Amino acid sequence: MSSATHYRRCAALAATLTLAALAGCGQSKQAQPSATAQPVSVVTLRHTAVPVNIDLPGRTSAYLVAQVRARVDGVVLQRRFEEGADVRAGQPLYQIDPAPYKVALQSAQAALQKAESNLTAMNLQAERYKVLVNGKAISKQTYDNAVAAQGQAEADVASARAAVANARINLGYTSVTSPIAGRSSGSLVTQGAYVQGSAATLLTTVQQIDPIYVDLNESSAAGLQLRRDIAAGKIRPGDASAVKIALTLEDGSSYALPGKLQYNGITVDQATGSVTVRAVFPNPKGVLLPGMFVHARVQQGVNDNAFLVPVAAISHNAQGQATVMTIDGAGKTAVNIIQTGATEGGNWVVTGGLKDGDRVVVSGWQKVQPGAQVAATEMPAGAPAAK
Incomplete structure (x- = not known):
């Protein structure tokens, strides 16, 4: 074998080994698995009818208030009730x-x-004179005078009866009673005090607090926006008689019993720019007292095209805008800026920025960048979101 031939064979063998090595490297690279997609939990959004609520501040006021005053003059002999106690009508x-x-x-x-007695006498005289005048024993003038005296006697009896009724009423006023059932305040007079009916001396006050009113203040601007939304068809007005109002007390606790809407005011207070919305609440245990500061959530209508998005799915960007992360059909993420309303249970009411069928990431979005590939798992309805 010549040296040239030996050289060519060695070169060919080296080339073959090099190609085999390169092929092996390529297969090794292809055999490496791709990075694992980040698992996330999602909810698929559907339009739903959501109550449109507004939170309003307000104060409680008594359902009935009666100022107990003297209606006759005299000295108070006795106070017959315990101050601060409940009294009957x-x-x-x-x-x-x-x-x-x-x-x-x-x-x-x-x-x-x-x-x-005088009327009896006048009646008898008029009867006698009637017989005599028919027999022409007396003049017609004499008979007419007897009839007039009879009428005067009847008027005197009517006046005397009215005087008796008035005297009986005044005697009844000496026993001062409560005009309503409720809770009494402190007494403003004591035994031995002289009171005057002409001056209507105030003795005490009785207030009925079961049920009790809650007077709420709604800005005229909020009411104007509500009317515009209803006119535009964004909000469907609800049945005012069926509206349930939830109350939050001064210490932040929730009042156990719901209230009902009494009326919506139509006059704007020029000093505050608000109108009064009155609600009535049952108060069997006397928890609510007149003058307490409270907050109430009032249903003003229904939004039939809203979405309920779990609170855990919503974050805010650097500009303070509310955002959620959604997943497209290819399993890639994107960030959507949304418009939110009030909260409903554990969800935000979203009124813009999303559409029906969007899949929103509820848990796991903190570990994912926009545009990333994720492995989505649908959350069961009502399941709590992972922290």
Whole structure:
């Protein structure tokens, strides 16, 4: 074998080994698995009817308030109730000295008896004169005078009866009763105090607090926007009689019983730019007292085209805008800027920025960059989002 031939064979063998090595490297690279996709949990959005609520501040006020005042003059002999206690309608609260009013009633009754006796006499005289005038025993003028006297006697009886009724009413006013059922305040007079009916001396106050009113303040601008949304068809007005109002107390706790809408005011307070919305709440245990500051959530309508997005799915960008991460059909992520309303349970009400069928990442989005490939798992309805 010549040296040239040997050289060519060695070169060919080296080339063959080199190609084999390169092929092996290529196969090794292809055999390496791709990076694992980040697992995330998603929810698929569907349009749903969501109540449109507004949170309003307000204060409680008594359902009924009665100022108990003196209606006759006299000295207070007795206070018949315990201050701060619940009282019944018609329950005696004070006793004013009735003695002078008893005497006045007796005098009026005596005057009535006198007037009735005089009327009896005038009736008999008129009957006799009627017979005599028919027999021409007396003049027609004399008979006419007897009939007039009879009419005057009847008027005197009516006046005396009215005087008796008035005296009896004044005597009744000496026992001061509660006009309503409710809770009494402190007494403003004591035993031995002189009160005047002409001055309507204030004795105490009774307030009914079950049920109780809650007067809320809604800005006129918010009311104007609501009317515009209803006119544009964005919000469907609900049945005002069926609206349930939730109350939050001064300490942040929730009041257990729902309230009902009483009325919506139509006059704007020029000082505050707000209108009054009145609600009524049951208050059987007396938890709510007049003058308490509260917050109420009032349903103003229904949005039939909103989305409920779990709170855990929403974040905010550097500009403070609310955002969510969505997944397209290829399993890649994107960031959407959304418009949110109020909260509903554990969800935000989203009114813009999403469409029906969008898949929103609820958990795992913190570890994913926009445009990344993810492995999505649909969350069961009502399942809590992972932290």
